[in-house]
Amino acid sequence: MQELIRITVPNDQQLVSARDLYKGLELKIRFSLWVSKNFDDFEEGVDFMSVSTDTDMPNGGTKPIKDYALTIDMAKQLCLMSRTEKGKQYRKYLIEVERKWNDPQEIVKRGYAILQNENTQLKLENKNLTIQLEESNKKASYLDVILGAPDALAITQIAADYGYNAKDFNKLLHKARIQHKVNGQWILYKVYMGQGYVTTKPFTFVDHKGITRSRPSTYWTQKGRKLIYDILKDNDVLPLIERSDIE
Template sequence: MEELLKVTVNRSNQQVISARDLYDGLNIARRFSLWVSDNFDDFEENADFTTVRKSTVVNNGAKRELQDYALTISMAKELCMMSHSEQGKVYRRYLIELERKWNDPAEIVKRGYAILQDENSRLKIENTQMQPKALFADAVSVSHTSILVGDLAKMIKQNGVDIGARRLFNWLREHHYLISRKGADYNSPTQYSMERELFEIKESTHINSDGVTVTTKTPKVTGKGQQYFINKFLNDQSA
């Protein structure tokens, strides 16, 4: 079927055409504004038509903004009848065929499938973007106990940040969460970390091969600390 009018689909999933295109196609003799004022009174704005702007190029090559209207197919058919012309009959038959194809069950199913595909694609993108945050939140929300720094590194890596235990220890020392000075307190939480309850120290004792009782101190990340560092690595990739 030869295209007599350009048809678009509006946000309400309705077919609409340009009033100016229909006006030109019907070869209306009087001015566009007069044709509109004479014929649009029986129609409802935002139901049968909406006001839009249309750009056109004038003789000097400049663009000019024109008043236009997006017409529903039903309104366009009535305007064709109101023209009382042979051209109006031709355009009305064209619009009836457009409407028939649009309402064909196979076309309805095809449009519905396309909408579902677009919606699924959008949801997949949103889920992909939110998945790391959701996984981090789930991991921390169930954490009521302190964990080793190595375990924290595994949690972070499982959620897309490339880091291991050694690199995480280095990062914690470089950012003054753990003591970097060599000695008995090496890798112990700094005062800054302890005041903010990001770490706690787990002490344990054992007897070495010489029969001497040895006390070891192990830094462990609290639930609050897990939340803090997880958000840090998730939201600040410069970390």
């Protein structure tokens, strides 16, 4: 069957453009006058609804104009009301379109298509939930690492969790306003001091003269590692175990 007028199917309802129908019927009166004379017997929101469409301009551009989306039933009645040969032709075409639409096999096909679409949507939602769960598990796994290591750790060990060396990681913590350097030693900013985030252990070493010496060295507690994790996460810095670009 040759297409006389374009049929759209939003939300499983067949609709036609009033302007397309008006043009096809080859009516002599203005479109706006045709609408005012013939639409009074129909209910907006049930039989038709106002829409906007674009029309080509002589200069090559386009501009929006008012149109109406008509149900097949309303379009058939407008064809009948036109009392023209074109009206008969278009009404016959729309009746055939409607007949095919209501054919039991077509109804089954549409139902199957709807189920397929819903199934696809469900799969996408499940995939998103799986991704969210995986991300949640990743986060939990790193926190488990922290909770499972009660001993205080040197910054070198924590830096390795993030793919940094100790020197660069200390600078990162400084940039994140966690610590600053005083007399060559990294010290927490005042807001974090005295809250159990760090502890001090003696670091023993042999100097260039062969003399054994000892100096205090900062170690991070489990609570301190959690502080680092939370602050760096807010700055979009994640441990390797949580980074999506790391397999």
